[in-house]
Amino acid sequence: MAADDPEKVVCIVNPASGVQRRRMIDRRLAVELPEADRWQTRYPGHGVDLGRQAVTDGYRTVVAVGGDGTLSDVANGILAAGGDRVRLGYVPAGTCNDFARGRKPVTDLGDLLDRSRDRRTDVGAVTFSRPDGTSAHRFFLVNCTVGLISVIGLRFTEKTPVNRVLKRINLQLAEAASGARALVGWKPVDVRLELDGERSRHRITNVAVLKVPFFAGGLTFGSVEPPEAGHLDAVQVLGAGRIGVLATMWQVFRGNAARHPAIRRQQVQTLRIDADTPLPLEVDGEIVGYTPAAFSIHPSRLTTVV
Incomplete structure (x- = not known):
């Protein structure tokens, strides 16, 4: 696509959603949104950098493919680069996907280019x-x-030997263990x-x-x-x-x-x-x-x- 193409699209994909889900999404993107470029996140917070790069490179529609955290990272990159006029698409492919609840996600990813689906969305800001x-x-x-919920989240992210083992076995088990540890104290x-x-x-x-x-x-x-x-x-x-x-x-x-x-x-x-x-x-x-x-x-x- 030309740099000034008004339909210039990039999908920022979080591959950590799981192998089977990632393969399914890759197939859908290739078939339903073939005109889009595809970038993958490689480390936590990489979506922020890619969102910023997408604005700098002149993309008019940026699609976050992953969970709410991926969407948030990409939005932060877009806003940090002054790209509040860029369209931010979302393909819910994470664990919670709470941003998309109450809305009807597209059945064909090509419909993400349909301007009639656009919604102006408030953005929260926090200084910490x-x-x-x-x-x-x-x-x-x-x-x-x-x-309490953020303390549980902090316990879940701790890089302890027990956490590493539990996460390899089952993420829900690791979350439950983190919750139990936080609640005890x-x-x-x-x-x-x-x-x-x-x-x-x-x-x-x-x-x-x-x-x-x-x-x-x-x-x-x-x-x-x-x-x-x-x-x-x-x-x-x-x-x-x-x-x-x-x-x-x-x-x-x-x-x-x-x-x-x-x-x-x-x-x-x-x-x-x-x-x-x-x-x-x-x-x-x-x-x-x-x-x-x-x-x-x-x-x-x-x-x-x-």
């Missing part, structure tokens, strides 16, 4: 602390979490919150900041409606011991979170969270840093197509 104390910034399209955390400028202190189990209503592969906090444009869904799960946490999680899994007394939700434009002991921050499925963290809506909007 790195382990060395310096500040960092990231965009998000799905959700962020601070508290869990105590509610005192945090300082600032919601749209209003400050408060709470003892929490978890705080989630959502751009879509789904998390963890289709679970919700009682609503399947996304926050209104220009807003974030802030969901507090109030502090509870291990038994209380298990009871709350059971209600979430049953779909009864909307009326649970420990769960409070509020739509906000800005949110800040801090704690005496820094808590890990999970952004679109990846542990990226620690509190203090400040959340807002990015001024630009992305054009997305699923």
Whole structure:
């Protein structure tokens, strides 16, 4: 394709989805989207670099093929390169795919080029602390979490011998083991919150900041409606011991979170969270840093197509 071709397309594929799935996606791309170039991610965070390169190389449509983390990486690269006018396509091929829930993904990948499917999408922005104390910034399209869930995520990413063995055996088993380890030592955390400028202190189990209503592969906090444009869904799960946490999680899994007394939700434009002991921050499925963290809506909007 010529550099100024308005239909110049590249697919950024995460091959870590599994051999069988990768082969199926490769076949579909070759048949249904033959005009697209194909790049593969080679290491964690590589999607950010490739998204940035796609904008620099003049691609007008960039398609992320993978899970929510792959989509998030590619979006971050596009926005960092000033490519908010680039169309961001998504082929959900990961474990959770929460960004695509509630939308009807294309049955033929060629339909990703159909402009009538375009949707203008709010982008969340978060500023947080790195382990060395310096500040960092990231965009998000799905959700962020601070508290028990992010501690479980941190345990899951630890490069321990036990983790390595469990991940080779079964990823779900490794996730369950990480959850059990985190829960054994869990105590509610005192945090300082600032919601749209209003400050408060709470003892929490978890705080989630959502751009879509789904998390963890289709679970919700009682609503399947996304926050209104220009807003974030802030969901507090109030502090509870291990038994209380298990009871709350059971209600979430049953779909009864909307009326649970420990769960409070509020739509906000800005949110800040801090704690005496820094808590890990999970952004679109990846542990990226620690509190203090400040959340807002990015001024630009992305054009997305699923």
